[in-house]
Amino acid sequence: MKNLFPSLVFFAFTNCFLPNPTFAQSSDFAELDAEFASQTGTAYTIIFDDSGSMEGGKLSQAKQAFRWWLEKAEPDNAWCFLPMNRRSLDVDFVKNGESQVLKAVDKLRVGGMTPIVATLERAFRMIQKRRDSVTPYERHLLILLTDGHETKHPGGNDAVCDMVSKLRLEGVEVFGIGFHGQGDYLDGFATHFASANNRDELQRSLANVDAEVPLDIEFRISPEEEKAMAALPLGKEVRVSHGGAQGEDGYGLFSEEEDSRLGIVLVVVVGFVVLVFIAKRAVSP
């Protein structure tokens, strides 16, 4: 590279935990600020292993790990919580939903199997739905806290790794958090892997990465590597849907037509239910 790209530059991989200044735009255009924020935040999906094997100190440790991790998470983002077993505690994506997720985490008790693949699939569907209906530009981080092994999918841990790879190919950054060597099979498959008891490592996993490098930084790259780079196909376009232009809270709707249509539908449905109820009462002896 040095020979062929004398002034080729690269980038800086920022190890700071502050919001990236590139995007810290603000102005007195409140509506524009809201539009920008609605499209470009981070959406966190937290998957908690609440299986029987997490009994004892592990669950408390996982909860503590999550809190450490939360300390460094940026504000104004969307949160989703998916326990593997107690689905009544599910939290769908909520903007600034940290406290809601924390409450659900506190209520978590152990018991049941470890359906990691099924939970990852569920998470992927929710991420896709959010990309389609809210915005395709959010950064999606999936945090998987587990002590170990898939117990429901016949493919076992290999199926977990396959699913993690699939998520990453779809642009989801997967953070695996394991316990004392358990769950380590994710190391090398997940975007990052950390142990639940390693506070620094957990917090470092939230670092921002830059997409571009300043033009005056020189990188080491061999001619062979340079050739390989040239042969790469183009990167994928972020998946953009018509719905995804809407943003959080329906940003971008200019009329209330759809709301009123929804209102009409609701009135009709409620009216129908009331009518059925009255009719049943009328015919009952």
Place this chain on the structure above:
Amino acid sequence: MNRTHHSLLLFFFAFVMSTGAAIGQKVNYSEIIKPFKNDPVFKNPKGAVKPGILQMPYITWAADGVTIHANGGERPNAGSKLGRAAGSPVKLERVDEFDKQLKAYIAGDSPFLRGTIGMINLAAEGLTAISPDLAPIVFMQLSWSTGADGFVAKGVNKLSDLKGKTVVVQRTGPHMDLVNVLLQDAGLTLADVTVKYVADITENPDNPVPGINDPAGAFRSDSTVDGAAAIYPDILTLTAGGTVGTGAEDSVKGAKPILTTRTASRVIADVYAVRSDWFAANPDRVKSIAKTLLEEQEIFRDYLDNVAKKKSADQAKLREFKQLSRPLAGIFLFDEAAVEDFVMWLGLDSELALFSGNEEFFGNEKSPVGFAAANQRIQSYYAAGGLISSQSLPTAAKFKWFESEAVPVPAVTVKPVFSSAQAVRAAAESSSAGELFTYTFGFPASMADLAWRDYPDVFNTIHEKVTRYGGAVVQLRGHADNMFHNFVRMKRSRGASTYERKVGGAFKKFPLPQVEEVANAANKLSYSRAFAVKRAYAQYLREHHGLSAQEMDLSRFDVKGMGVSDPKHSNPSSPQQRTENMRGELIIIGVESEIPLDFGMEDLR
């Protein structure tokens, strides 16, 4: 194409065309004498404006129907609103040939000219050269064309492809300026194309000259013609219903609609001008005429707003509107039963200027499509093309309706063209969408800040285009350089988890990020760059034009982050190429068939 309202008009024009559209007929091209002031029409003797009945020309245009209604018809009518305002009966006469209007104007048969701002500019030099008494004073704007006119071409995907081509346009008609604007905005001059002129705007059975005298006919018959400015019904016929012409049924093989004034909605401004001497002697009469016509427009606008309420429209009012429009349909479409077509023409293909539009057109000096800016643009273009020899700007009467005439000031409302951001995106990605113009902004690495004050001229130009193409989608696309993404992909594919970069003269190791992390950062960076253009434009509107948030229309903007998917250089090998990849683009996209209409034919039945 969602334009069923044109069906009857189309039928009418198709009927007219069938009288003489045979391939092989001779096309009668006419020349424009350069400069136009040397045209024989300006050799006619000047006369004083004749007293008595006031002659006022009108042309075949829906907004002129409002004028006719204010006069209670075409005949002189002292008791009509217009007659009372003018202080004498007014005889309205249809004069579609501008040369005829000029002759009557010079001779004093009528003190008025009825044309577009482009036509008035073309004639201003010749008229003023005869006498300053004849210098045209533009005293009111009637309307904008918002769908009735357009440009059709074969072998042309975007306007800049017109370079070296031959186009045909009506001589001294409203489309001359349309063609000028399209060429100008595509970065071309009149010297870049061959422009041929014909006498009529569409097939005219009353033209005594045998052969073909209209742009559509010329495009059909002359294989050397690549494009034509035409009225919308002709465009539909030439392009097999707004798609691609097949060569059958009067279409031209390969002809596509490039755009209409539904997209370029602030180009053709219809105006009335008056002789300087008559204005000097009768300022109150002129003002009274303008006020009466604009009051009548407000009444028609109210009727049209009622139609736009669709199912919740006041039906009695709708019937009343149709009733009063019947004679106008008879005059313009030769069939009183075609009243619904007339209303569609009036309410969708044209936009009445009203009092507020006149205040904006004449009073807002900063408007890129207002009177002052339009005159400058048109004259510089005519001068470059040799059509005028020196600048001779028409002046405006500049009536202050809201200040001095106590006309109620309407509330500031910006009506979005599209109902939602999703609708804008869907329109931009529709099969009929076509890119018209692109502007590119560069950004430093990893940065997404943009200040309009660093590019004032660029933002002036952008504002001009965004305003002029009022029916177009403005897509903002942000891009990130893909070099680092490629580097990380290559390294990761070889199992690397670190990389080396130079720090203080020596290479040091750093952890290698994951591919999806870089891709996500690129998506966000690219979106931020696209959004920075929108934000900078909003700041420009507020700081340079003094607009409040309520007065800004950003609803046509579609912000799109392209990530690393569309680099200018797919394998950038130099800082220059990487810099070119770090960009934001503002693209004006014509979305003709996707523009929602205020109402449809069904709302009139």
